[in-house]
Amino acid sequence: xxxxxxxxxxxxxxxxxxxxxxxxxxxxxxxxxxxxxxxxxxxxxxxxxxxxxxxxxxxxxxxxxxxxxxxxxxxxxxxxxxxxxxxxxxxxxxxxxxxxxxxxxxxxxxxxxxxxxxxxxxxxxxxxxxxxxxxxxxxxxxxxxxxxxxxxxxxxxxxxxxxxxxxxxxxxxxxxxxxxxxxxxxxxxxxxxxxxxxx
Numbered sequence: 001x002x003x004x005x006x007x008x009x010x011x012x013x014x015x016x017x018x019x020x021x022x023x024x025x026x027x028x029x030x031x032x033x034x035x036x037x038x039x040x041x042x043x044x045x046x047x048x049x050x051x052x053x054x055x056x057x058x059x060x061x062x063x064x065x066x067x068x069x070x071x072x073x074x075x076x077x078x079x080x081x082x083x084x085x086x087x088x089x090x091x092x093x094x095x096x097x098x099x100x101x102x103x104x105x106x107x108x109x110x111x112x113x114x115x116x117x118x119x120x121x122x123x124x125x126x127x128x129x130x131x132x133x134x135x136x137x138x139x140x141x142x143x144x145x146x147x148x149x150x151x152x153x154x155x156x157x158x159x160x161x162x163x164x165x166x167x168x169x170x171x172x173x174x175x176x177x178x179x180x181x182x183x184x185x186x187x188x189x190x191x192x193x194x195x196x197x198x199x
Contacts, residue, residue, distance in 0.1 A: 005028065005046070005049055010025060013035075026060060029059060031090040033064075050062075071090065071095050074128055077128075179192055181195065
């Protein structure tokens, strides 16, 4: 089995790339997420591989992060989801969004992806909800709102509210509202959380 390939990008398209590894060209199918993180053609890159072998085909799926490769493999474990559909999910949503949608049982969001119907989205939630650790789901849930990823204080405050039982969107809204108050300028995580809870 091929675990990764390291070589020069000969050609790069939103759906695949050709990697020159020691004079051998490998075609690697990729998601839009991975495409966005690739360097320009002619540069050297290391791509993580999911080696998919069937009777009639041998396809290499490439990922720029271990997290994305893991989510791809988990999606393949869901009944009714093949490699093409799993790649559609990861092209239509970020890894973070997939984790949050599954944890929040957001059937509407999941079924908006091409190839995913309501029943398949429901199976994804049932079969994958327990596959992500609470830590990685909290981390995924705390990111996403403008300013959250760059401000550790805000992210940690959102995590605190989520751990208290608030929904992700509600927690983000409360913390952003609290942080916008002039009196909260430079406030620590505890101060932000207290202000958010006080309203």
